[in-house]
Amino acid sequence: MYIILGGGSIGVALARELTRSRKDFLMVDADPARVEALREQDYEAVEGDIGSYRILQELPLKGVEGIFILSSSQAANVKALEFVKSQSPAPFVMARAVDLLTIDELYRAGADIVLHPPTIVADEALNELQKMELRGAAWQLMSYIKTLDPDQRIGIVVHDNPDSDAFASALCLRTMAESLGRSADILYYGTIGHHETRAFVNLLDIPLIHITNGIPDRYSVIALVDCNTPGKNNSLPRGTRVNVIIDHHPPPDGIEPGADFVDIRPDVGASSTMMTRYLQELDFELTSNLATALLYGIRTDTNEFKRNTSAADLNAAAYLYGFVDKDLLSQIETPSMSPEAMDVLGVAIRNKKIEGSYLISNVGFIHDRDTLPQAADYLLKLEGISTVLVFGITEDRIFISARSKDIRINIGDAVQKAFGEIGSAGGHQKTAAAQIPLGVFSGVKDRAILMKLTEEAVTRRFLAAVGMEGQGE
Structure with missing residues (x-):
């Protein structure tokens, strides 16, 4: 069973979710009218001031799975938290902070998790904004590719001596272009040195073209993937006209990359994350080969989610996991060291x-x-x-x-x-x-x-x- 201390809008929203999950809970609130309204919704609710030790002592704490302290009074929340955490065994407690300055006080009092509703709303708003931006970027990219003449060939250039994230992202862009009847090749300078990257390319059978000097004339459209400036971390001649830029690295200081389509997002940990979100927004049919490539790209560029990792990276990885070829992924991850x-x-x-x-x-x-x-x-x-x-x-x-x-x-x-x-x-x-x-x-x-x-x-x-x-x- 769970206990919710505070029956305001947050408490009611939580009760609704617990009901959907078929979890038992008890709500406690000091407002008689609110308690009556809760009972009318078939919620188990009792009247009581959580700032009162008498009420706290009457709580059925034995065997409780978790307690949510959600009143609008900081003093009452701290008092209830200290009482609950003094019990043995101390239950898991999530507490509400009424402002940013009170978050540390609640953690010091023993809260396992502290909620600050305005921060949660702001984070959710930013997350929705990012979704909107990605949705717009995904459709803008596809619309741009549609405008290309079918006879035009796209050269997808990755950074020199590329890694798995670069190749996975380029493979995704190539797949998206080919779904619209446009031809594209993945081009790279340098070498594929890392033993896992070589295994990645070979096992996934990624078609690549190695170039050493400039761009062959047959490519009238140039896309930069996992890099964003000609001549910076790639061997494209400086000043090369680029049509598409997709990258998660910040551009060099003082340089504003220009192209027909530009999407640079330093707030995510991998370009493969960006490409995955494009596929999600477009409801694109995902093959196991492409999913395996993108998931591995995210994992390697975030060092197994321990480096420069955002919520977008985790969400993208969770989405991809259901499509990957796990046997193939295992083979990529265990090549011998050169x-x-x-x-x-x-x-x-x-x-x-x-x-x-x-x-x-x-x-x-x-x-x-x-x-x-x-x-x-x-x-x-x-x-x-x-x-x-x-x-x-x-x-x-x-x-x-x-x-x-x-x-x-x-x-x-x-x-x-x-x-x-x-x-x-x-x-x-x-x-x-x-x-x-x-x-x-x-x-x-x-x-x-x-x-x-x-x-x-x-x-x-x-x-x-x-x-x-x-x-x-």
Whole structure:
């Protein structure tokens, strides 16, 4: 049984839901007229002031599953909460805060959950606004694709060295275009380095075209997915005319991406979440292959919902789960680690340098840049470490991967501040990446000297960006 203390509009709404769920409950309210009205609706209700110890002592607390303290009096709510929590065993209690300033008081008094109705209404309003925006964006995107001549071919470009979220989102856009009779190809620069991403592409049989220089002439329509600016985290020539942009990363400072259709949502954790919401709003027929791809894209970009995760990501994942091929998902998740990834991880551990809770590691020369985030994820698990930056060198660039669990810093902002002026950089609260042209260092032929010079430059810039100037010298 449940007990509802306070029979106002919130209490009545809760009673209605409990009745639908066939749950037994007792309501207590100080207003005789309200109690009578509740009884007329066949609710079990008694008259009583929950600020009175006599009334509280008469409550049938033994075996109760939960108590909802919902009156409009903060003093009465605190008094009832303290009394209920003094009982043994203490039941689960949800309490109402009359304003934002009283939330902490209720938690200190022992509330398991505190409700602040205006905040809930505001959150729900924002959620509805997001639904409206996504509904509009989904139909706007489909309307735009319909305007294209059937002979026009769409080139869907993802960021360099793409991950599963980029490929899943691109696959979804390709599927949407083809449902309207338009042809589209997924194009990528760089390599598919991460072993799980390779398994993802192979097992889902995602059709890809690798490009190395510019965009083939046959593509008259260009879509950027999981990136938003030509030349930033992708090898499109700067100034390339783009027709569609879909991304969850914030654009570089001072740049306003332009296209016929633009949807950039940094408040969600994955581009796959955005694509899933499009499908929901369009009531699009979802195949198990596409659902598996999108769910895996969300899970990887949010690090299993532990990084930059929003309610939209969780809702999208819950929607997709009923359609996924679970056997296929299991195969994608358990590929073997590549020998280079193991080697880079070993070098990262050996070369780690620690300044307070910051760990920086230069892994030297690499072939596969996707080994860097794998090493960074592992090093972040070390005791006492809150922030990790791992970097490696290729023939013409320095690649950087950063991770942080320190709530005091936004690692994406820190990496952008440190390296944005000399390369391409960005990220989110807990994850970031950058790539820097070797520039003046490219003339250094001695590898040992090159490693030392790049390490000094990267370390100095990063520590300065996070407010640790003078450290690591």
